[in-house]
Amino acid sequence: MANLNFIKEHGIARFVQQQRRRIQLLERMIKDFDDGRSKSYYCKSAALLDLTGLESSLAAAVRRIKADHIKPNDVKTKAKILRGLLDELALKEGMTK
Numbered sequence: 001m002a003n004l005n006f007i008k009e010h011g012i013a014r015f016v017q018q019q020r021r022r023i024q025l026l027e028r029m030i031k032d033f034d035d036g037r038s039k040s041y042y043c044k045s046a047a048l049l050d051l052t053g054l055e056s057s058l059a060a061a062v063r064r065i066k067a068d069h070i071k072p073n074d075v076k077t078k079a080k081i082l083r084g085l086l087d088e089l090a091l092k093e094g095m096t097k
Helices: 002-010 012-033 039-048 051-067 075-092
Strands: none
Touching: 002 012, 012 039, 012 051, 012 075, 039 075, 051 075
16 A cells, blocks of 8 residues: 555656665665575565665665674674664564564
8 A cells, every 4th residue: 555655646657766776775685685594584674664764774784884894705794784774674664573
């Protein structure tokens, strides 16, 4: 229903644009943060969570990884950081696991 309401309010072109951005974010999450166990979690997050919140969470994860000097190949730690941020976002939006 949320998608239909969005389309009614903003139009199909903006909805498609938004979905493309969600796909880009999902592809980045899978490419840079998939520990072999998080792909479906990222798919659900990209589909259900607020787009601005997703972008902010991903940016915050990147900043934290840099600040904590996490190695690029430490995918398990990177996934843990991003999943924690996405969990916080889901709680703010009133969603539970």
